[in-house]
Amino acid sequence: MPVPSPTAWPIVGNSLEYKKNPPLYLQHLASTYGDVCRFQLGRNPCYLFSHPDAIREILVTQAKHLGRSMGYEWMKTFLGSGLLTSSGETHQRRRRLAQPAFRNSRIDAYAPNMLTTTQKWIATWQHGDKLDIHQEMMRLALTIIGQAMFHENLSKLVVEIGEAVDVFMRYWQSNFSPIAKLMHALPLRLNREFNEAKTMFYQRMEAIVQNHREQGTDEGDFLSMLLLAQDDEGGAALSNKEVVEELVTITIAGHETTANALSWSWYLLASHPEMAAQVEEEVDRELAGKPPTVADLERLTYCTAVFKESMRLYPPAWSVGRCAINDITLANVKVPAGSMIYVSPYLVHRDARWWPQPERFMPKRWINGQHSEQPKYSYLPFGAGKHQCIGERFAMLEGILLMALVVQKWRFELDPEHEVTPEAFITLRPKNGIKVTLQARCS
Template identity: 35%
Template sequence: MHDGPSGRDEAGRIVYCRPAVTATTESPETSQTSAGAYTVGELRGWTRYGNLMAFMAEPAGFLRRIAAAGDLVWLRMPGETTVVLRHPALIEQVLVSKNRSFVKDRQTHGLREVVGNGLLVSEGEFWRRQRRMAQPAFHRERIHRHAAGVVAAGERATATWREGQVIDVHAAMMDLAREVVATTLLSSEVGRAAEDLGAALEVVMARYSDWRYALLPGLARVAALPDNRRFAAARARLVAVVDGIIDERRRSGTDRGDLLSMLLAARDEDGSQMSDEQLRDEVTILFMAGHETTALALSWAFVLLGRRPGAWARLGAEVDAVLAGRPASAADLGRLVYTEAVILETMRLYPPAWSIGREALEDVEIGGVPLARGTQVWMFQWSSHRDSRCFPRPLAFEPERWEDGLLQRLPRGAYFPFGGGPRLCIGNNFAMLEAVLLLATIAQRWRPQVAQSDVPRPQFSITLRPRGGVRATLRRR
């Protein structure tokens, strides 16, 4: 196995020692060999479902077993050839240097029934056109214009809090993030529509948290099942609400300064616009991902801060020194160094998007190992972000590890909460702005205290939600 960092490359990134052993090791459950610079393992599955049952029974434990099995690990999944990559260099090959040899995996494409053919799942020239047209809406200057609205939403939400009140801080952060994305994406005049969208998406998320559909995919086609009826109704509601918003905006012709106005005005190189269907797909995925990522980052941050009172103290001291009692702004982002570090460290330990999947579009070699066309390739941020080769004391919550430029020194493929390469999340900069400014706004006046003994279990669904919410007692600073 690799035995730790051995220096840096010409860009200053951490590099690894190569394994000195070539021996093969085996157990009743796993096997492991060396393939040049990387260890190759296999997790055997003994039932018709391969490794799927073990994954379903205890996802976190199963991910630990995969990580211990090697840098490239073969799994046995029903009806498909699956490999998991853990070494940063292998992940970089798939996401960056050889990205044209891959498309999104089957699991991701399964989301089409919810998000249509939006940026998350579209491929090829259609994806490139959509990305090209949407990109101006996410330029730095445009994103920074929304900072005041983000902070104002945080102040409104916390104005109703009371000393000693016990709340589900995850539910509170979901409501807050939904208001922010409704304001920035759809304008503040569609609050009721945002509530309808949020409620429909909750039904959708429940479907993807239900492992019965992974074991028995045919269940999704049984229209009479109550869960399927609820899912169909939620999907129909999503379509109706978003189509209504787009129709009203097209008729009014008003530029409200939100992201939807930018998307409506976008023109491709040939002068063409997005169709209503394309707009609907992009709005749906931006609404879903836009509030989910930030809400989860903040929810898990409060859980982790509850374990380290010293981190709470440092966060409060920085916010007081930088803001001096005034509202935060985009201009403060470069000075809220520790606040940003708290978010980065939270997304290391509890990445909102905990996995990324690809499918080999052609026969391709990764790290010297041949992958046949159609191979499903999984990369788990949950595991990679806890790799001791890149992150000493990997299970410890240490925001200070980011303060000396670690983000720039890490090898590509070591830390990827927003993905990587050409398919990097288009809203990553907005998500970071939102999370940092909301955390600073809340920390100015409040300390949601999560008891160290009250740590929720992660729920491995589309995103990494805290199962059962996050119980916190509000303490005024």
């Protein structure tokens, strides 16, 4: 039976409709054509699978027959062949080398640093300040990742790096144009900005690697572990170039996603004061004014529920793509070699078959195992299978600790003049940020 599909235009396929609002377009496809459908981005055939059983096949059981989709290939222009973009044996080797830095015990040891950095950050806030809480979260998360992963104070670089990441996102997005190759070859402003941003970023990271090599100390962090990793002959397992690629990858993947998850959490809490009050009540009761620690996590059940529920509604990694290396059958559908295969956490997280009242923000879904009835792959903010997010525990720890710490002192009031809407780049960001006024909580 042919796979249902919308009419595709010559050359552009369905790119124009897709580009207007990618998550909504995927939702439209799934509601019109069902759990499997075919569409076209440019000339590339794409298959969208939205049933949890198919998702398990794609990400877990048949994963070894699938490579990374073209979206990841485009990321290689700024990430190189790091953990997030590599596949096959290169990926396996890199994952093996990076894994020790992400052991639970190691991640938990990063917590005091996360807290100190956040405490210093929010100490600069004043009652009545108007700020973009999304930008604050981006910069704070970047500072945290630099300190935890390579003992480097990135606070002086946050603006520069933040701007570079914005340029990378715009450059990545420009690949959707049917004349992207031509555009990238012309002396356009975006290309110039991209090259400058990339040069700056790589120079900063190379300097950090050089500095660590010279000091030669084992800080027990991600960078030290990469530098000390050895191959079977006792030589360095990773070249300088490979180490830098991993640093760039971790810096970007490790702050952009968590910052978005936190930004959406603040937005949802500010729009639902009754739930914000429950977070405050829990934090006041469980912490009694003390800063949170890893040991408190288990008891911060409502904070955890809020963080999970905001990633359900606004999954930072809203789409995950693969590519069929050979012809393959997935969910009883024959997918030809070279096709792109899409799974969208955004789509499956808002599917009414698994999530009653899917559009509603309801943290209580996550309390007392209420969500445990749902099929396993109906919730996957961190992906699944061999590419499952290596930083999941780091992100959960950072998200919950930071939420509890901030809520002890601050409340956010949304600017009623500023409309908050999601914008899908590689991650799901709030378009034009989230403008708030700071309200100090009386203590």
